[in-house]
Amino acid sequence: MKPVPMLDLKREYDYMKKEIDSALQRCLEHQKWIFGPEIKDFEDAVAAYLGVQHAIGVSSGTDALVLSLRALAIQQNGKEYFEKTDEIITTSFTFTATGDAILRAGATPVFIDIDPRTYNIDVTRIRDYIESSKDSGSSQVVGIMPVHLYGQPAEMDQILKIAEEHHLFVVEDVAQAFGASWKGKKVGSIGAAGAFSFFPSKNLGGFGDAGMVTTQDDGIAGLVRMLLKHGGKDKYNVDHVGYNSRLDTLHAAVLLAKFGYIDEFNGRRREVAEHYTAGLRDLKDIRLPVTDCPFPFGSDEHVFHQYTIRSSRRDELQAFLKGKGIDTMVYYPFPLHKMKVFSGRMKVFGNLSNAEQAVKEVLSLPIEPLQEEESTQYVAECIKTFHG
Numbered sequence: 001m002k003p004v005p006m007l008d009l010k011r012e013y014d015y016m017k018k019e020i021d022s023a024l025q026r027c028l029e030h031q032k033w034i035f036g037p038e039i040k041d042f043e044d045a046v047a048a049y050l051g052v053q054h055a056i057g058v059s060s061g062t063d064a065l066v067l068s069l070r071a072l073a074i075q076q077n078g079k080e081y082f083e084k085t086d087e088i089i090t091t092s093f094t095f096t097a098t099g100d101a102i103l104r105a106g107a108t109p110v111f112i113d114i115d116p117r118t119y120n121i122d123v124t125r126i127r128d129y130i131e132s133s134k135d136s137g138s139s140q141v142v143g144i145m146p147v148h149l150y151g152q153p154a155e156m157d158q159i160l161k162i163a164e165e166h167h168l169f170v171v172e173d174v175a176q177a178f179g180a181s182w183k184g185k186k187v188g189s190i191g192a193a194g195a196f197s198f199f200p201s202k203n204l205g206g207f208g209d210a211g212m213v214t215t216q217d218d219g220i221a222g223l224v225r226m227l228l229k230h231g232g233k234d235k236y237n238v239d240h241v242g243y244n245s246r247l248d249t250l251h252a253a254v255l256l257a258k259f260g261y262i263d264e265f266n267g268r269r270r271e272v273a274e275h276y277t278a279g280l281r282d283l284k285d286i287r288l289p290v291t292d293c294p295f296p297f298g299s300d301e302h303v304f305h306q307y308t309i310r311s312s313r314r315d316e317l318q319a320f321l322k323g324k325g326i327d328t329m330v331y332y333p334f335p336l337h338k339m340k341v342f343s344g345r346m347k348v349f350g351n352l353s354n355a356e357q358a359v360k361e362v363l364s365l366p367i368e369p370l371q372e373e374e375s376t377q378y379v380a381e382c383i384k385t386f387h388g
C-alpha cells in the first residue's frame, strides 16, 4: 500500500494551483506587500462567511490570542495588561499557545479538566471553580477561553450562560475549527473575540504563519488594529504597547484563494471521518470520537481538524502503524499544567485526571481532505489487525 501521510499539502496545492498561482502573480505585479488589497478582500470574505462585524488579519494564531486579550485588558481595565490577580479559565488539554497567551497578556491561567468524551473544557467544572473561588481574596476570574479542540465546538451556550451570570468575557480559541458551527452560528462569532490560526496544517492553512481576530465589538476591533501595528492608529505616534503583527499581503492572497475551497474541504474531512468510524466501530479496544455529544455525528458542526482515537496501547499502535507506512500524531503529549513555563504562574482546579489520561491514550489519524477512500480503509484495516 501507498504510505499515508497526516496531510498532503502538495496535493492540495496541485488541486488549487490555478487560483493560487494567479493570486501570487497579482501580488508580484502590484508589489503592495504591506496592507495590500488582498488583506481587505480576505478580511471581508471571512467576516461575511462567519457573520461577524470585524475580521482582522494578524501574523499568527498565537498573536490573534494575545492581541484579543490585550485589547480586552485595555478596554475593560484601561490598563495595558491584566494583573496577575486577574484569572482566565481555560483547558489544560490544548496547544501551548492558548495558555501562553494568557501569561503574555499579564493574567493567570486557571487550568480546568476536560470532558473525556469531547476533549473540550468541562463546563460543570468551570461553574465549580467560580463558586469555590468566590471568597478567595484579591483574585478574580475575568474571562473564559474555550478551545474548539480537533474542530469540535465547545459547549458554547453553557459557557456563555456562565459568562453572563458572572460578567466574564469569552475569547474563543478557534485555531482548529475554521468553518465549524455551534447551533447554527459559526464558531469565532460567539464570544467577545475569536482567534483563528492559518498555520499550514490548519483547516484553512496558508503558506507560512498567519492568523485572524474576529469580533462583533467595534472597540475591540479598533484596539486590535492598533496593537497589530505598533499600538497606534498612526504608527509614528502610538498609544499602546504594540506589536508588529500584521498579516502579510502574500499570505492573504494565498488564503483568499484557498478560502474558496473551505466548505468542500471541511466536507471531505467529514467524509474521511465517517469512513473511519464505519471501519472501526466494532473494535472494543479503542474509543472513537464521540458521535452523540454534544451533537450528532454527521451534523455540519464538527470540521474534523483531527480524527482522534484512544487506545490504552497507544505508543505500540503508533509504532505498528508507522511500520505500515501510516503517519499519526499525538495531540498533545503533555497537558499544559505539567509544563515548566506555567509552573508558579498558573492555578489548577481540582484534579485534571481526564486530561492526564488523554495525553497517554490519544492518537490522531491521517485526515487529508483529498485522501482516497482506500487509504482510509487501509488505515482502519491496520488498526483492526493490531487490535484484532
Ligand SMILES: *Cc1c(COP(=O)(O)O)cnc(C)c1O
Pocket (backbone or CB within 6 Å): 060, 061, 062, 063, 094, 095, 097, 098, 147, 173, 175, 176, 196, 197, 198, 199, 209, 210, 211
Ligand atoms: C495552532 C494553534 C494555536 C496557535 O496558532 P499559530 O498560528 O501556530 O500561532 C493556538 N491554539 C490552538 C488550539 C492551536 O491548535
